[in-house]
Amino acid sequence: MGLLDGLRVLDLTMWRPGPYATQLLAQLGAEVLKVEPPGGEPMRAFRGHFDLLNRHKRSVVIDLKADAARCLELAADADVFVEGYRPGVADRLGVGYEAVRAVNPRIVYCSISGYGASGPLAALPGHDVNYRAYAGTAPPDDGGHEFPVADMAAATMAAFAILAACHKGQGERIDLGMADVLANWMGTLPVPRGSESGRARGPVPGYGVYPARDGGRVGLGVVSEDRLWAATCQALGLDCHAGLSFPERLARAEELDRDVAERIAALPRDTAVARLTAAGAPVAPVLSPSEMRTVDHFQQRGVLDGSPVRTLHDPPLPPGRAPDLDTAQGWSRRTDGTTPCRPARRKPYGRSPDE
Numbered sequence: 001m002g003l004l005d006g007l008r009v010l011d012l013t014m015w016r017p018g019p020y021a022t023q024l025l026a027q028l029g030a031e032v033l034k035v036e037p038p039g040g041e042p043m044r045a046f047r048g049h050f051d052l053l054n055r056h057k058r059s060v061v062i063d064l065k066a067d068a069a070r071c072l073e074l075a076a077d078a079d080v081f082v083e084g085y086r087p088g089v090a091d092r093l094g095v096g097y098e099a100v101r102a103v104n105p106r107i108v109y110c111s112i113s114g115y116g117a118s119g120p121l122a123a124l125p126g127h128d129v130n131y132r133a134y135a136g137t138a139p140p141d142d143g144g145h146e147f148p149v150a151d152m153a154a155a156t157m158a159a160f161a162i163l164a165a166c167h168k169g170q171g172e173r174i175d176l177g178m179a180d181v182l183a184n185w186m187g188t189l190p191v192p193r194g195s196e197s198g199r200a201r202g203p204v205p206g207y208g209v210y211p212a213r214d215g216g217r218v219g220l221g222v223v224s225e226d227r228l229w230a231a232t233c234q235a236l237g238l239d240c241h242a243g244l245s246f247p248e249r250l251a252r253a254e255e256l257d258r259d260v261a262e263r264i265a266a267l268p269r270d271t272a273v274a275r276l277t278a279a280g281a282p283v284a285p286v287l288s289p290s291e292m293r294t295v296d297h298f299q300q301r302g303v304l305d306g307s308p309v310r311t312l313h314d315p316p317l318p319p320g321r322a323p324d325l326d327t328a329q330g331w332s333r334r335t336d337g338t339t340p341c342r343p344a345r346r347k348p349y350g351r352s353p354d355e
Contacts, residue, residue, distance in 0.1 A: 009079065010081050014041045019054055027307040034323065058328040075107065082158070107171055113178070114131055135186055136182075205222070211265055229242070
């Protein structure tokens, strides 16, 4: 049993954004049926990725080009329908919004695409790096690890929008563009200013990512708090600045930030982090993906292999495995009079084989 027990999701997505969105729902107890083409989703060739994004789901193989009617049959008893095609493709396959709504007027139909279903960029192909580039969120060209922020952000936003529509309970059409999510996030931020050193800095001194002597980087998060600023200064030997008020710091932002950057640049990353942590400053090491996996905090909270959501009464499902191809036990017709997104609490039609 979970928070979303009884919620039925038909998942026609592939690769990362859609599968992660539906996995977020599955981890909270939703019944997710993954529709795959003959031979399976191409991402099955990359089992390290596929298995992590498709746990707690069932699989059914349908050739939509030849048998869209079978998919519509399943949609008639679903609460949520998620597709990740480029705009227009779902319609051509016979599983567009109008076709699905015709068999289930109360369906929550979510489309996840690169740039959304309308607008000058709607028809462009792309992947995470393209959406980030357009949205102004591409990382510096430092050869570092590429975190697929557009994919993951869109997936999370899709899960949020789906549940909001389910709460309303009257059916909905959701059009979600991955670049739109990042552009929306960027719209909440002030335009970053540069510094004499060429390092982009935040709006206040002591906020940003600072290079250390050994090539590592340190994330420092001082904003308006006087005590955090004082702790940072004391740890870095800048006691002469520790007593400055927030307005005074704003008036001397570039000068003070340069002093902070110079002191951190003189220390190895871990030494800088240790000193700042001991002083009570808001600091974190900028970790690689492999380093992140060794952090005790994440291991103890079980977020690396489980759900990032923690609840008291209806906990998310424990770590499981992805389904084998075409292993669904069927999607039985509802006979209890429940309506989509307002289901009665009942035993799900089936979960992953390991449960």
